[in-house]
Amino acid sequence: MNRIPVPALLVTAALALGLCACSGGSGGAGGPGGDDKQAPPKTRISVNLTGDEARAGEPVTVTLAEGERLKEVNVTDSKGARLVGKVAADGKSWTSTRRAAPGTAYAIEARDAAGGSAKAAFATAAPDKVNKLTLAPGKNTTVGIAQPLSIVFDHPVKNKADVEKHLKVTTSNNTEGSWGWMQDWSGKDRVDWRPKEYWKSGTKVTLDATLSGIDSGAGGWFVRDYTTTFSIGRNQLVKVDLDNHRLTLLRDGQTVKDVPMSAGTPGGEKASWRGKTVLMSKEGTINMRSETVGLGDAYDKMVDYSMRLTWSGMYAHAAPWNAAYFGSANRSSGCIGMSDANARSVYDAVQVGDPFEITGSDAKGTQALNNGYGEWNLSWAEWQAKSALR
DSSP, X not given: OOOOOHHHHHHHHHHHHHHHHHHHHHTSTTSTTOOOOOOOOOOEEEESSOSXXXXXXXXXXXXXXXXXXXXXXXXXXXXXXXXXXXXXXTSSEEEEEEEOOTTOEEEEEEEETTSXXXXXXXXXXXXXXXXXXXXXXXXXXXXXXXXXXXXXXXXXXXXXXXXXXXXXXEETTOOOEEEEEEEOTTSSEEEEEEESSOOOTTOEEEEEEOOTTOBOSTTXXXXXXXXXXXXXXXXXXXXXXXXXXXXXXXXXXXXXXXXXXXXXXXXXXXXXXXXXXXXXXXXXXXXXXXXXXXXXXXXXXXEEEEEEOOTTSOEEEEOGGGGGGTTTOOXXXXXXXXXXXHHHHHHHHOOTTOEEEEESSSEEEEOOTTTTTOGGGSOHHXXXXXXXXX
């Protein structure tokens, strides 16, 4: 086979390109026999994130490399969700308000003021570890006036300030409140949002945790957003007087129940905690065993109308076996015991999130911050100081 010298190939290619250009021109805009359509304006863009392993956790910036002012930029992921952003004042760039999430593919389409458009795409690297969270109270629930908004994280949160910036609480009446960080009773990182004072009955509360694309630090990345809503129910609280052995339920400031009880035996580990605690759950009939709270084999029994107050095992419940001490002495293993009838009436009346304000000298100390919801035992200034943003 005869080989054509390289210069000849270049000449041939040049001739071919020239012929194509002449052919296209004759049939193009304004040419004989062609239409009057004009070629679309040329638009080119550049994106700060590129390739299939782009770094997550950064805003997406689209820059106009050629064309008129940017008019519109759409950045969507593979599920169709959009990254909202804003065009700069000079029209030369657009930046997303949210950060790119890990392990996500994004498509970009930009349009300029002259009608030109350009497209691009990239994908972020998959996360080494994903952090998740658990929210309390449950979504669309109604809770008492002391219930905090509580978030427990699956993995440690090193970047607490950055995470807290993306936790937005809105209320129907502009309730003042603050986040506070702690280690949960389980050992995991936890952050609670507590109002300055008890909630007002009827308040609607919404949390928007816009965490997708946020790096929690050693605990890994968040790859989704979270939202929850709840409402504040009746204005009621329970007062427990350890010294006078009485439990009183007040609603809208008026006493609706006042019953005798017997709390924990003073002088040792069997004594009750004092302070402002919060009803965590209504658990009904449960098995209580003393070894689970470090009291040996003192008891193992089924207990009715159980209302949990702490993670360490302090409840209010029915304790008919202790009837001789109701109203006269504290002789339980740490819980607040009542007759079957009185425990049932209290159980039916209270709601999760109601405050139990426990006072008296017959106590072993004040409930710890993370032993349930102990934040109401801190002053407002002390609680605010636990925010990572202060």
